[in-house]
Amino acid sequence: EPEVTQTPSHQVTQMGQEVILRCVPISNHLYFYWYRQILGQKVEFLVSFYNNEISEKSEIFDDQFSVERPDGSNFTLKIRSTKLEDSAMYFCASSMTGRGGYTFGSGTRLTVV
Amino acid sequence: GENVEQHPSTLSVQEGDSAVIKCTYSDSASNYFPWYKQELGKGPQLIIDIRSNVGEKKDQRIAVTLNKTAKHFSLHITETQPEDSAVYFCAASRGGYNQGGKLIFGQGTELSVKP
Numbered sequence: 001e002p003e004v005t006q007t008p009s010h011q012v013t014q015m016g017q018e019v020i021l022r023c024v025p026i027s028n029h030l031y032f033y034w035y036r037q038i039l040g041q042k043v044e045f046l047v048s049f050y051n052n053e054i055s056e057k058s059e060i061f062d063d064q065f066s067v068e069r070p071d072g073s074n075f076t077l078k079i080r081s082t083k084l085e086d087s088a089m090y091f092c093a094s095s096m097t098g099r100g101g102y103t104f105g106s107g108t109r110l111t112v113v
Numbered sequence: 114g115e116n117v118e119q120h121p122s123t124l125s126v127q128e129g130d131s132a133v134i135k136c137t138y139s140d141s142a143s144n145y146f147p148w149y150k151q152e153l154g155k156g157p158q159l160i161i162d163i164r165s166n167v168g169e170k171k172d173q174r175i176a177v178t179l180n181k182t183a184k185h186f187s188l189h190i191t192e193t194q195p196e197d198s199a200v201y202f203c204a205a206s207r208g209g210y211n212q213g214g215k216l217i218f219g220q221g222t223e224l225s226v227k228p
Contacts, residue, residue, distance in 0.1 A: 032215060043157065043218040055217055057179060091156050098214035100145050100164070100206075103139075104156035 002026040004105035007094050008049045012111045013082055021077045021108045023092030031098035033074045034067065036060070037107075043091065049075065050098060086095040115140045117205050119219025127227055132190045134222045136203035139184070143205040144185045146179060151200045160201075161188070163165070180185045200224070 005024040013019050025032050049067055058080045066078045075094075079086055080112040092105045116139045126132050138146075144165040149157035161179045163170045163186065170177050174193075179186045190197055200223050204216040 006156075018177045033215070035216075043204075043216075045215040045217065048215050056213075095214060100147070100162060100212070100214075102147065102159065102216060104149075104158070106154075106156045 002103070004092055004094055004103050006023060006090075006105035006108050008108060009106065010083070010109045010111070013083060015112055016081050019079050019082055021079075021090050021092075021109065023075045023077075023105055024073055025075055025092065025094030026096075026103055027073070029094035029103075031055075031094050031095040032067075032069070033093040033095075033102070033113075034077045035091045035093060035104075037091065038088045045079075046090075048098075077109075082110075084112050086110060087112045115205075115217045117203060117217050117219040119203050119222060121222060122220060123223045123225070125225045125227065126193050128193060128195060130193055132188075132193050132197070132224055132225075132226075134188045134201055134203070136186050136205075136219050137184055137196075138186070138205040138217070140205065140207060140217070141184065142207040143184075143217075145206040145214075146177070147204050147206075148175075148177060148188050149202045149204065151202060151221075160216060186215050190224075193224075195228050198224055198226045 007022045019090040031106045037043045047061045062072045064080045091107045093102045095102045118137045147162035150160045151157045174191050176189045201222045203219040
């Protein structure tokens with residue numbers, strides 16, 4: 001069964017550093033998403049991406065965040081200057097239609113120290 | 114704003130019993146309602162979903178019901194097994210061709226099935 005692949009599985013970074021989280025969505029999917037889950041809390045939407053542009057973003061997704069699809073297979077989330085409160089599990093997801101069938105990756109656990 | 118409330122937060126059942134998890138959504142434009150199972154250290158895995166033009170859907174031991182008028186939907190697991198133990202999330206989306214399809218998640222239910 002096709003999978004969404006995320007790397008790394010765990011990243012530790014110092015406050016103020018830039019991090020890039022990487023995702024390889026399912027190859028024939030057209031809609032891409034980032035979500036985050038702070039420990040013990042619900043999964044929260046960050047951003048959706050379609051046709052090489054952001055289609056929607058949440059208020060969490062401020063100027064410190066950016067997304068990119070640098071080639072035909074990768075989808076990245078960059079946090080420019082990490083804060084302690086950015087510590088969370090970050091999930092990438094993809095969908096063929098944007099109307100269902102969202103498949104999630106296993107996540108990257110980001111720890112900011 | 115858009116919100117999904119999920120209850121209960123924890124649920125403990127004996128193996129073989131049924132489990133029911135309930136969700137309420139606030140956005141009346143929501144038209145897609147998936148349920149995800151999350152095991153420790155893994156990402157959410159889709160187990161069943163329902164669209165707003167359907168009232169009920171079943172897949173083996175799991176079923177989902179939707180009441181659009183009351184904006185409620187529920188997950189039913191029958192004949193529970195220890196491997197059903199996990200955190201279950203409901204979600205709602207107003208996914209459309211121009212709307213990106215973001216999911217709004219409930220708070221999660223930690224289901225424990227005791228042998």
